[in-house]
Amino acid sequence: MVVVRMWRRLFGGSAQALDPARADLVVVASSFDDVEACSAVLDRATGLDREAEAVLRHHLRLPAGQLEAACEIAGYDGYTRAEPVRAATDELVPIILQRVQVLDPLSCSQERSRMAGLAQRHDGVADGWDALQPPRPAP
Template identity: 85%
Template sequence: MVVVRMWRRLFGGQARELDPWRDDLVVVASSFDDVEACSTALDRATALDREADAVLRHHLRLPAGQLEAACEIAGYDGYERAQDGAPAGDLVPIILQRVQRLDPLTCSQERSRMAGLAQRHDGVADGWDALQPPRTAP
């Protein structure tokens, strides 16, 4: 994944100012309900700054043998493997993330993309959340 990040920086990938690895990021929006529309989740997110980039994270569970293939495919769309959890049965929890501006349409598209990715790799997409730096009081 480091090579992918370097390639994008050197050859015209979209530069983002938000560092997804900052340790002061907080969850500002989330949805772990398959039937909830992204627009509803984003409307509920009072801490979300819609004018700023966010780290969109997708929480998946995949078979251990499918992790690398799924991460490689997600990497083509700018996703990075953020962290893995302890295996739960036959599936390993994994978080894929990328920096982007959130709106209901793009959030819905990415949620659908990750659900398809998980399904094609015999896994499950549990939900998503978005992180931003905490807002400072004026």
């Protein structure tokens, strides 16, 4: 299993990448608790295929004037902006940054930390993250 993950990371993953715009994606893991370890979240996740790609989404709130700069920086790491799903509060604009990757506790933790730093540098807040995959077929 570990060899498969390493192979995917080194040589570009599967032949066809997961499309984040697919209509059948469902949330398979999520955390909006700053102190909860990614390993614990992934261990309790239901429906998560750890060998398959997932859409990792980070939910941030940023000042409107900082959105473009934050999106540009996140874009260097392969993140794209998705449509916000929450109403704006406290004059901060909700934004979701997402990218496709295979999830493991280390990479998930690193990305969560990266997004928290990005939000902080742009006077915003990282609320949490979630991961989406297509539903697994019933056995």
